[in-house]
Amino acid sequence: MTIDLEALYTDLHRHPELSFQETRTAGVIAKHLTEMGIQFEEGIGKTGIASIIRNGEGPVVWLRADMDALPVPEQTGLDYASTARGTDPAGLDVPVMHACGHDMHVTALLGALERLVNTKDEWSGTIVAVFQPAEEYGAGSQAMIADGVLDRFPKPDIVLGQHVTPLPAGTIGVRSGTQMAASDGLTVTLLGRGGHGSRPHSTIDPVVMAAATVMRLQTIVSREVNPKDVAVVTVGSIHAGLKNNIIPAEAKLELSLRYPDDEARARVMEKVERVVRAEADASGAEQAPVITVDHSLPPTINDVDATARLSAAFDRVLGQGTVMDPGMFTGSEDVSWFARDSGAPLVFWFWGGIDPAAYKAAEDAGTLERDIPTNHSPFFAPVIHPTLEIGVDALVTAAREFLA
Structure with missing residues (x-):
């Protein structure tokens, strides 16, 4: 069975959930993992999921996607825009939107797992795919670690993750050293x-x-x-x-x-x-x-050697010139706790979700900050294509680069 990634993405976008409340999202993930025959555990760190694909001898590669949404009223005007509401930690009724693209992260990881399962004759090793709650609170990764995810699953030889961002679709942004503050x-x-x-x-x-x-x-x-x-x-x-x-x-x-x-x-x-x-x-x-x-939250620090190796792989597989250095982002992430607590290297990259023509027009006009919505904006919504395809390709490329 092939996952309809566009339908999956628009469904997740319509049904966002706040941090530590991602029960429907976890259910959708569990359904697809079950259909792919992938072993998994639910309820780790309250609503997190960790899954494992064992395929012979080789390195252990962790792939991570976050899945929570934000208390933001969506104003994109899309036909699949969210009208959902939720209850925040203060007990207030709030609008809820995937204003940071975590719905795209989940969809890309499920698409990558499907491809990796279908090509098991081409690689060997172990993949642990982590669907993490509550990144927006900076608490989800530590909640999963406190719940024993590093003990219940093979410890990583490398941790890999990605984030959709307002770069042109088709580009990858990654740098060695401090990637996020x-x-x-x-x-x-x-x-x-x-x-x-x-x-x-x-x-x-x-x-x-x-x-x-x-x-x-x-x-x-x-x-x-x-x-x-x-x-x-x-x-x-x-x-x-x-x-x-x-x-x-x-x-x-x-x-x-x-x-x-x-x-x-x-x-x-x-x-x-x-x-x-x-x-x-x-x-x-x-x-x-x-x-x-x-x-x-600690800084997100990319391993120098692993980043150089992965950047070369991205250029080789996705096309020369795909990779750019976006500079250090002053945003923060909690993905690095998985690498820090396990002693593994980390590579965390960004991939573009903005229509390239719209991005170029705004860049030429000097109006990028006004005309291109950023993460957490009520107008932020990645273009579905080729964002989805690049997100899947990047994760598959990264996993296979570090697997045997």
Whole structure:
């Protein structure tokens, strides 16, 4: 039986699920693995799946795809656009969309497994295919590891993964060394003293404290980080108050920090903490702010030798000039935990999902950032072809390059 990859992709796109809630998605994956005769285990790290293909002696190659979606209202206008809704960790009803392309990742991996199963006479070794939940929380890989995936399945000789991104369809972006930044997610709780909106002098206003903190945080990268270095400080969420005539007792900020290495992390974290505490002091806060690290992700570092070998294989199989160096991405990933905890090398690459003509037109006009939607945008949706075909070809090429 041959998988209809386009139908599979559009079905997954219509039915996105939030992190650690990917039960329908896992069911679709399990159905296809069963039809292909591939052994697998469900419910690893809550909703994850790991499958195994044993085919004689040889290396153990891990292939990974993530499968969760985002609380984003889809605005692509596609006839297979998502209208799904879900419940976020705070209990709020939210729109849900595959705004990061994880539906494409799942589809490409299933298509690659089908081809590898059908060509078992051409390779030998062991393939472990991991369908990981909750990448968007930076928690899914560690949840699977904590649930014993590295003990229940053969440990990898190499970990391979890919991510669809706003590059022209038909291209592969990969580089040796740091491919993606390290990151931390912080929640900052600023503690004031609430009261009536008509008597601000009797309060310590956390809304004003939050506003001052947000603005001062912007100076860390612009004034305290060397322009030659990479760092990002983003305040992605601010919550305070319930009514216009009540000054609340607290305000919460949610921050996303990015850096290339642990040394830069230490420097930026120190500066963020200093600014937060100083603004609280400047506001006369009677209680120190509370800073909580919600998640911490290491940099995604590609093995130098394995990356060179795979880049040559991509050019050989997919065509000379397919591979480009996209530079370091300031986005972050949790795929590297599989490699770090097992001691295996990692190669993680990007593949393009944007119509090449549209990309070229925007590039020529200097409007790439305006006209080409990026991951996490409500308008982000890869063109199905040739994105699907390249995604499958890349995974098959990568697996076979490291198998016997």
